[in-house]
Structures are given as C-alpha cells and as structure tokens.
Amino acid sequence: MFAYIVRRILATIPVMAVVAIFVFALLYLSPGDPAAIIAGDTATVEDILRIRAKLGLDRPVYIQFGTWVWGLLQGDLGISIFTNLPVAKLIQQRLEPTVALTVATLIVSVMAAVPMGVLAAWKAGSWIDRVAMVFAVLGFSVPVFVLAYLLIYVFAIWADVLPVQGYVSITSGLWPFLSHIILPSAALGMVYAALIARITRTSMLDVLAQDYIRTAQAKGLANEQVLIGHALKNAAVPIVTIIGIGVALLISGVVVTETVFAIPGLGRLTVDAILRRDYPIIQGIILIFSGAAVIFNN
Amino acid sequence: MMPVIAAAPRLGAVLLALGLALTPADGRAQAAAKTLRFIPQADLRSIDPIWTTAYVTRNFGYLVFDTLFALDKDFQPQPQMVNSWTVSDDKLTYKFILRDGLKWHDGQPVRAADCVASIERWAKRDQFGQKLIEAIASMTDTDDKNFTIALKTPFPLLLNALGKLSSNVPFMMPERLANTDAFLQIPEAIGSGPFKFVKEEWVPGSKAVFVKNPDYVPRKEPPSLAAGGKVAKVDRVEWLYIPDVATAAAALNAGEADWYEQPPADILPVFAANRDVAVTTVDPLGNMGVLRFNHTLPPFDNPKMREAVLNLVDQKDYMRAVAGDERYWKTCAAIIICGGTPFESNAGADVLLKGPNPARAKQLIQEACYKGERIVLLSATDQPIVHGQALVTRERLSAAGLNIDLQANDWGTLITRRASKEPIDKGGWNLFHTWTSAPDMLSPALNIPLRGNGSQAWFGWPKDPKLEELIDAWFKASDPAMQKKLADDIQTEAYKEVPYVPTGQFVVPTAYRKNLNGIIIAPVVFLWNVEKK
Numbered sequence: 076m077f078a079y080i081v082r083r084i085l086a087t088i089p090v091m092a093v094v095a096i097f098v099f100a101l102l103y104l105s106p107g108d109p110a111a112i113i114a115g116d117t118a119t120v121e122d123i124l125r126i127r128a129k130l131g132l133d134r135p136v137y138i139q140f141g142t143w144v145w146g147l148l149q150g151d152l153g154i155s156i157f158t159n160l161p162v163a164k165l166i167q168q169r170l171e172p173t174v175a176l177t178v179a180t181l182i183v184s185v186m187a188a189v190p191m192g193v194l195a196a197w198k199a200g201s202w203i204d205r206v207a208m209v210f211a212v213l214g215f216s217v218p219v220f221v222l223a224y225l226l227i228y229v230f231a232i233w234a235d236v237l238p239v240q241g242y243v244s245i246t247s248g249l250w251p252f253l254s255h256i257i258l259p260s261a262a263l264g265m266v267y268a269a270l271i272a273r274i275t276r277t278s279m280l281d282v283l284a285q286d287y288i289r290t291a292q293a294k295g296l297a298n299e300q301v302l303i304g305h306a307l308k309n310a311a312v313p314i315v316t317i318i319g320i321g322v323a324l325l326i327s328g329v330v331v332t333e334t335v336f337a338i339p340g341l342g343r344l345t346v347d348a349i350l351r352r353d354y355p356i357i358q359g360i361i362l363i364f365s366g367a368a369v370i371f372n373n
Numbered sequence: 374m375m376p377v378i379a380a381a382p383r384l385g386a387v388l389l390a391l392g393l394a395l396t397p398a399d400g401r402a403q404a405a406a407k408t409l410r411f412i413p414q415a416d417l418r419s420i421d422p423i424w425t426t427a428y429v430t431r432n433f434g435y436l437v438f439d440t441l442f443a444l445d446k447d448f449q450p451q452p453q454m455v456n457s458w459t460v461s462d463d464k465l466t467y468k469f470i471l472r473d474g475l476k477w478h479d480g481q482p483v484r485a486a487d488c489v490a491s492i493e494r495w496a497k498r499d500q501f502g503q504k505l506i507e508a509i510a511s512m513t514d515t516d517d518k519n520f521t522i523a524l525k526t527p528f529p530l531l532l533n534a535l536g537k538l539s540s541n542v543p544f545m546m547p548e549r550l551a552n553t554d555a556f557l558q559i560p561e562a563i564g565s566g567p568f569k570f571v572k573e574e575w576v577p578g579s580k581a582v583f584v585k586n587p588d589y590v591p592r593k594e595p596p597s598l599a600a601g602g603k604v605a606k607v608d609r610v611e612w613l614y615i616p617d618v619a620t621a622a623a624a625l626n627a628g629e630a631d632w633y634e635q636p637p638a639d640i641l642p643v644f645a646a647n648r649d650v651a652v653t654t655v656d657p658l659g660n661m662g663v664l665r666f667n668h669t670l671p672p673f674d675n676p677k678m679r680e681a682v683l684n685l686v687d688q689k690d691y692m693r694a695v696a697g698d699e700r701y702w703k704t705c706a707a708i709i710i711c712g713g714t715p716f717e718s719n720a721g722a723d724v725l726l727k728g729p730n731p732a733r734a735k736q737l738i739q740e741a742c743y744k745g746e747r748i749v750l751l752s753a754t755d756q757p758i759v760h761g762q763a764l765v766t767r768e769r770l771s772a773a774g775l776n777i778d779l780q781a782n783d784w785g786t787l788i789t790r791r792a793s794k795e796p797i798d799k800g801g802w803n804l805f806h807t808w809t810s811a812p813d814m815l816s817p818a819l820n821i822p823l824r825g826n827g828s829q830a831w832f833g834w835p836k837d838p839k840l841e842e843l844i845d846a847w848f849k850a851s852d853p854a855m856q857k858k859l860a861d862d863i864q865t866e867a868y869k870e871v872p873y874v875p876t877g878q879f880v881v882p883t884a885y886r887k888n889l890n891g892i893i894i895a896p897v898v899f900l901w902n903v904e905k906k
Contacts, residue, residue, distance in 0.1 A: 106782065108789040113419070115426030115540065116807060117821045119831060120792050122498070122556075129556045157418040158577045159558045168576055227623055239623045240615055337615040337624075339579030347416065347578050350755070352785055 087369045094365040095147070095358075099140050102354050108132075109156045109352040130156055143358065152362075153355035155348075162359040165344060172242045173340035176263065176332065177325055179256045184264035184271060185318065191268075192275025192314075193302055196283060199276075207272060214269025219328050223262040223335040230258060240337040263332040267321050274317045278310035285309075326364070406905060407608040409889075412621050414635040416614045417581045420562040420570065423498055423555060426540035428810065432898050435599070436583050436610065437478075438544035438564035441469070441488060442536030443599035446894075448715055448815060450536035451600035453592065454483070454545060454565070464527040464851070465510075471518045474590040477547050478569045485514035490551035492535070492543060497555035499541040501818050504848060505534045529851040530818060537819070538599055538897060539812035567591065567605040567901045581612040596902045598895045606891060606904035619643075625650060625884055631905065632885040634898055637757065638697045644884050652884045654701070658712045658811030658896045659880030661705065662691055662762055663822055665873045667803050668835040669794060672743050679871035681737035684730045685769045688877035694761035695808075696879040705878035708823060708864045710814045712878075716857060721865030725875070734773055745776050749797050751805040753784040762806040762876055791832045805832075806876070811896045817847045817863050822873045835872040 110127040111118075127133045131142070146153055152162035195207035231239040237254050245252040282288065283306055291301045330342035341360060348356035415429040422434035442450040452458070456472040475483035489512050496502030508528040514520040522531065535543055550559045562570045568583035575581050591602040613630055615621040622643045624630045636644075636652075644650045664686070666673035673679055692702035705711035706722035719726060748770070752763035760781065767779045780802075782790075787805060795801040814820045824830045824844065825837025843866060847859040885892065891902040 106789060107785040108792070109785075111788040111792055112785055113425050116788070116809070117426050117500075117540065117813065117831065119829065120794075121829075123792055125556045129554065155577070159419075159560065160577065165577065224619060227620065231627055232623055235627070239627050239629055240620050241613075241629070335617045335620055337579070337613070337617065337620055339576050343578055343616070350783065350785060351418065 084370075087366065090369050091362065091366060095144065095362060096140075098358050098361045099136075099143065102352075102357060103136050103139075107352040109354065112351050113157065143355075147362075152359035155356050156353050157351060162355045165356060166341065166359060166363065169339055169341045169344045171244060172338050173329060173333070173342060175242075175245070175252075175256060176259055176329060176338060176340060177322075179260040180264040180267060180325060181318070181322075183260045184268040187264070188268035188271035189275050189307075189314065192272040193279055193307060195272065195276040196279030196306075197298070197302055199280060204276075207276070211269040211273045214265045214267075214272075217265065219262055219266065219331045220335050222265055223258070223332065226258045226262055227335075242336075242338045242340075259332050259336045259338060262335070263325065263328045266328065267325060270321055271314065271317060275310070275314050278313045279306055282306045282310040323368075409607040409610045409632070409900065409903060409905060410630045411610060411612050411900065412615055412624070412630050412633040413612050416578050416616075417575075417612060418577060419558060420572075421558040422544055423495055423541055424558045428540065431540045431542055433562075433570075433581070434542055434544045434564075435566070435897065435899055436568040437562050437566045437570050438542075438546065439475075439566045439603075440536060440543055440545060440599070441492075442532050443601075444533075444536050444538045445597040445600040448538075448598075450532040451594075451597070453536070453600060454488070464529070465524045467522045467524075467531060469520055469522075472590070472592075474588075475565055476588045477565050478563045478586060478588075479547075480588075481547065482517065483545070483565050484517045484548070485520035486517075487548045487551065488545050489514050489520050490548040491545045494546075494551045494553070494555050495541060495543040499537070499543070500821060500824075501530075501534050501537055502541070502543065504528075504818065505531065527849070527851065530848060533816075533818070536599070538815070539810060539819070565589070567603045568610060579614055581614075583610040583612075584608065591901075596893055596899075598893070599897065599899065603899075603901040605901050607900075610900055622884075625886065628886065631889055632883070632892075632903075634883055635881045636884050638701060638882075641698075641882065641884070649887055650884055651887050652882050654880045654882050655892055655894050655898075656811075656880055656883075656896045657894065658710060658714070659701075659878055660758075660808045660810050661710055661814055661878050662695060662758070662808045662876030663806065663873050664762065664766060664876055665805055665807065665822060665833045666835075666871070667801070667833050668872070670796060670801055670803060672741060672746060672748065673803055675741045676870055677737045677741035678743060680724070681734040681741065681773070682770065683724050683868075683871055683874055684734035684737065685773055686725065686874050686876065687729045687769075688725070688875075690765050690769070691762050692877035692879055694765050695758050695877070696881075701882060702877055702879040705875065708814075708867050708875065709816060709820060709860060710811045710878065712811070714811075714815055715853075716816055716860035718857075718861050718864055720861035721868035724868065729769075731773060738774065743775070745774075747776050747778050747797060748803045749801065750777050750779045751787050751790055751802045752779055752781040753787040754781050755783045756787075758808050759784070759787070759806045762808075766804065766806065794834070808879075811878075817844050817860060823863070823867060825870065825872060833872070835870065837866065837870045837872065840866045840870065840872075 110123045110130060110132060113126055114122045154161055155165060191207045195204045198204050227239055230237045237258055241255055243251040243255045288306055291305050329340060330346055333340040333343040345360050413429055417429050417433055419425045419430050422430045439454050441454050443453040445451050454471055454475060456470045458467060458469045460467055471483060471485060477483060496506040505528060508524050508526050510523045510525045512522050537543055547563055550563060553559045567586055567589045569586050571582040571584055585605040585608050591604045594601040596602055615624060618637055618640050621633055622636060622640045625633045626647050641652055644652050666679055668674055688704040696702040706719050706725045707717045709716040711717050750763055750766060753759045763779060767777045771777050790802055791805050793801055817823060821831045825835045825840040827836035828834055843859055843863045847856060850856045850859055888906045889903055890906060891904050893899045893902055
C-alpha cells in the first residue's frame, strides 16, 4: 500500500512539470508588461525598460524559466514583482479564507442538498418534489454574484444581522468568523447544492425502485430507516462522486464570491495577479492549484 | 441523518453560546471610534512612492513620509520639514535648516544626509526632479541639520520642486533606504510622517493598516492643502480595498467603512437615502481627459490631421460619457487645468472653445491627403474613463470618414502596447485615451503630455522644438508675470501643434459618513486632520 502511494505521488511529478512549462509559456506569450504597470501612467519608455532590466524580465526566456525552476526545486516560489513579498507568504495569507469558504460551502451545500434530494425522491411527483427541483433550477440559473447581492441586501442592509463584507479568522472568535462566512458560503453553495440535490434525487429514485427496498418496507421498517439505512447508503456512490467533482465548480465560483464579499482569498489573489501581470504569483498559484487537483484526483 | 437533523437546533444554540463566549470582550466599540476605515481608489501594491507613480502609493506616501516643502491651497510652497532657509543674492546657493525633533519611525533622528540622498533618488525618476538636478552643481549636508544646494544656473522653481504635490512626490527617507536603486523598490516603508505603516498587518489586495506616530511633531500652522500642521486625529487607519463597487457602497451604508474615496458616478444614488452618508467633492480640480496621438506614425505625424481631430472634439460628449451628471464635469480648454489655478488660460484655444467644426475638419483631412488608412485606437474595457472616451472618439472620427479600428483590451495591455513604436501592422497604435489628475497638470513643469522632446517625450513622442524652448524659458523665469505670459505662449503653441487634445475636466465625488470631520479640500486625499465623532 505504501509503495502504491509513493508511486502515485511520484507520478504527479511529470504532470506538474508539464503544468509548469505550460504556465510559463502562456505567461510569456500573453500581452502585457508588469514593468509598464509598475512605472505608471506618466513614465517614459526608458523608465519601463530600466525596470524590466532590474526585474530580470529582459533575460532570455530559457534563463528566466531555469531560474524559476531552480527556485522551485528549493521550495522558493519567488517574490511578487509588485509587493516585493514572498509568493509563499502571500499564498499562506490567503489560504485560510479560501479553505474556510470552501469547507463552509461544502458543509452548507451538502447538509441542505442531500436531505432535499432524499425528500424529493421519497415524495416524487408531489409538490415537495417540485419545490425541490425549482430550487435546483434556480441554483443553476442564478449567477453567484446576483445571489450574493440579494443576500447582502436582505441580511446585511435591510435586516442588519450579518456583515456586508470581509473575513475574520476563527482565531478571533467563533461568531465573528461564522457571521462573515454565512452569506458567502450560502451564495457560493447554491449552485453546488442544486447539483447535489438533483443527483441525490436521481440516485435515490433508482434505488427506491429496487426489490430490496420493497422487502424492507414489507418487513415493516420505518420510513426513516428505509430511506437512510438502506436507500441512501446504496445511493451514496454517485452522490459522493459528484461532491468530489463539484469541488472544481467551487474553485471557479470562489473567485466571484471573494470579490463580491471582499474576502482576501486565493481566488482574488489570482485574478489581481493576472490583471497586473505579477508573474511569480500567477505561476505559484497555478502550480499549487494543479498540484492540489492532481493529488485530490489521485 | 434524520436524528442529526432533528438535533440541529439544539446544536446551533450550543455553538452560538460558545461563539459568544469565545468572542473577545467589547473594547472593540472604543477601538472602532478611533479607527478610520477608508476604502481607497485602488489596491496598495507597492510601498515605494518613488519606484511607482501609482496614485494609491502616492497617497500611502503622504501618510508615512514627509516632505521638505509642501504646496498650500494657493499652490505656493511652504516649509514642512524645513525650519528655515536662505537664498544667496545671486540665487545660486540655498541653505536649509531642518526642524527640531524630526524622527524616523525606527526612532533614528532625521539627518540632512537623509534628505540629500532622498532628493537624489527622487530626481532619478521624476522629470521635474531631473530638470532640477540639471541645474544643481552640488548638494551637501554640512551637519545633521543643515544642507546646501549649490546651483549652476538659477532655478526659480526649486522650492516648488521640493514641494511637488503629486507623483513622484519628493518624500524624504532614511539614507539607507534612499540609497536603494531608484528602479528597485525600497524593502520597507520607514518615514517620518504622521502615521506608521504596520507591515505585519498588510494583506495586499485587501487591507493596509497605519497607526498614529506618537513621535511626530506637527507644524503649528493650520492645515492648508499639503502644507501646515499634519495632526493625526485618529489612532489607527485601515485601508479596506473592496473591489466590488456595490459591496463597497453597501459597506459604507452599513457603517462598516467610514469613507469611500472614489465611488463611480452610477453608484452615487445608493447613498441618497442614507442620512448618515454625505456625498461631496473634496477635490475641486479633479481630472482632465486626454486624447493622445502617436506623432511618429501616419496619419497623425501630420499636424493637419491632429488639427482635424481637434475640430471634431466636443468636450460635452466626452464628459457625459465619463462623468454623466453635469454637476461633476465641465468643459475646459486650459492645457494647465481650470479652476483658479495660477496658469489657467484660454490662449490659443479658439478651436476647442468654439465647438466642433466638421466642415473645417473635412477640409483639413483632405489637405492632409488622408486616403482611408487604418487608424488604431487603443482602449481598456476595465477602465471606464478610458473606454467611455474611446467610444466617443470612435463615433466622432468615424462619422468624419476616418477609418477607426478600436482595439479594446485591458489596461495592462494598453499601457504595454502604447510603449511600442512599431508600425500598425506590427502592433503599433495611433490613438489612446487616458486621464490625468489636476496636480499633474498645474504648470508646464508638471504637465508631462505637453512636452515635445521627441523620443524622450511621453508615449506619442511629439517633437516640437519651439514648445521645448518655451518650456525651458518658463523654468528659468523668476517673475510670476513672465511665467504667466510664457504659459500662455506654451498653450498657444500646444494648440497649434496639438500634442494631445484635452477632452474635458471632471471630478470624482467622495462619500463618507457624517461623523467624520476635518476632511481637507485638496486634489490629493490627506488623512491627517480627519476625526471621528
């Protein structure tokens, strides 16, 4: 088993190497020059060229790539061109909010969606089923930012029970943490919950049509025991699979959610870095996301 | 699952009680009262206001650093870190004495040597500074409080240079930081300003924190623009960068922020119903829209074509696109900005003042032998002020028969492409829009797009020896009347050769909660003197 795990981990290395080359090439070929952004609107061409030289951006691409890879092999993700801070430190600063948001969204979504899907399957054809599926359609249809604005208006402005924006670490208090994470995770979780609810309903319907379920009912077991103890357990495989695949949805939705709620997470760090061409950050984050995706799928 | 669901309400109550128990005690209310939460115009990406000209870093600089001189509300230089100075009769030797009690944030005293090194570093990046350095024979510190600037030729604007208002501001730094290469960033922001930067709490892209500098000794005069006493009336300043405009407005309305520096015009109605929020203009001068030509490529290497465009411009169209509400814009033909500034003038601006003249434009286009060549107009969709102007230009110029190719990307791509001197078919350009803040246009010394020094000039590279001669003469003029006359001559020449077209003047209102007092009316945001009731 240990050997198997080691083999799987080692197999990620060529994948990561390809990702590294691809990311570097993409950034090198894309338009934009961080030196021009740094120099500012009133700079001259000479200013920009000198800044490029100081940042090493005028060196041949193979030398820039080699320098970066050499640093990577020593665990150094480089220094942000703009802030002069280590990329590792910036990522570390932003990791907790994104992980907290992702985990909270997963919990909220699963806890809302699975019961909803079970109920919809159990009461298939009834108004409960229809309400649940309308929710699912809305979840797919309403963009995250629209839902986010609605939630902010209702809970933060009109009812004034939750904050509008920001993130507070759990180390600063449980309620401050929860109060800041509730709205973002509800907004981001809607599409995720919709997906899980639909898959749960479909899977449950398949299982509920099976003979052993009829047998369990005939034996006089309570509905809860039949649904949870027998049906859900057997319907769980596709549900768990979709929860895993849906994490990819979360990663893309996290960017929008972090922007609307001003959460200092990795999603926003990535977008900001792309807009200003902060190459070391872009390269570092994509490598980390790729590594996480590879490990997660393994 | 069902038993868990049934237990959820009880579980929730337990968690809430635990959470409240774990929430720190409520000294937060008092701390909040002395903390100014400010939503800045952009994210603070760099802490070196010499390395970058970004306005947000300039504003950061005003919190953390100080200057030798500073402009007052009449745009006259006043001493700030300097206690007194003398000028020799031949105007070639300036001797400065620093104020007592000046300290860096690391506790070290401010020395004259720090100031000399800071001026040298600033001048390597700033064009006004470069003009000053050309005139300097030597700059020496005679002891810790005294330094001397010896000139080769008189430089009447020396104090104006040392009190420059906007990027790059000649901020003073410890010598060890000022000795950093001017094209690399300083490693830390140690200044002598009224606030200290708390680097440990800095989350780039989200939050920057400053605390009151207890060692700062403000001047006794009342604050006047960038000059006078800089009294920090709050203990802590938090810059909260909220990229989403609607969220930022909601945060201000909900009291999670105290001041939103530059809300876009279309979000202002959101504040109308909130009696606790004021929307006003604290920057009466605002900004000027700019339409810039590439003078090195056809067709705008031909002055007739540039004059043709000038005859097509209606500033009202541009300003409606940029600022909307007429309260926030005006037409302005002064190259050196309108609003009671020292060199404001309409000299030579008849074409713009009379309004568009399509017939004249058509005649000029014919005289220039324009044959329908493609004209590349760069734009940036993530900059509404830029893109709004570009759309108006496309419509106006296309209606006059010019073949406009609007190429819209993002700002990062635009500012990369405009540095290219290549022809159109190799990624070059003919036109782009931007805007400039009033402090960067207050005089011929500061107005960078005005310069006609060819390949050394700002993007577009106009070459106008006569304009350069006039600007040089202006630098040397010691008499205010002569400066004004030369400024008029400069403007007249500028409207003849058209290095760029001013597209109108607009202000960006600010929004803040009404418990704030003491906001200084200025074209740059200053956070000293601001207090929370």
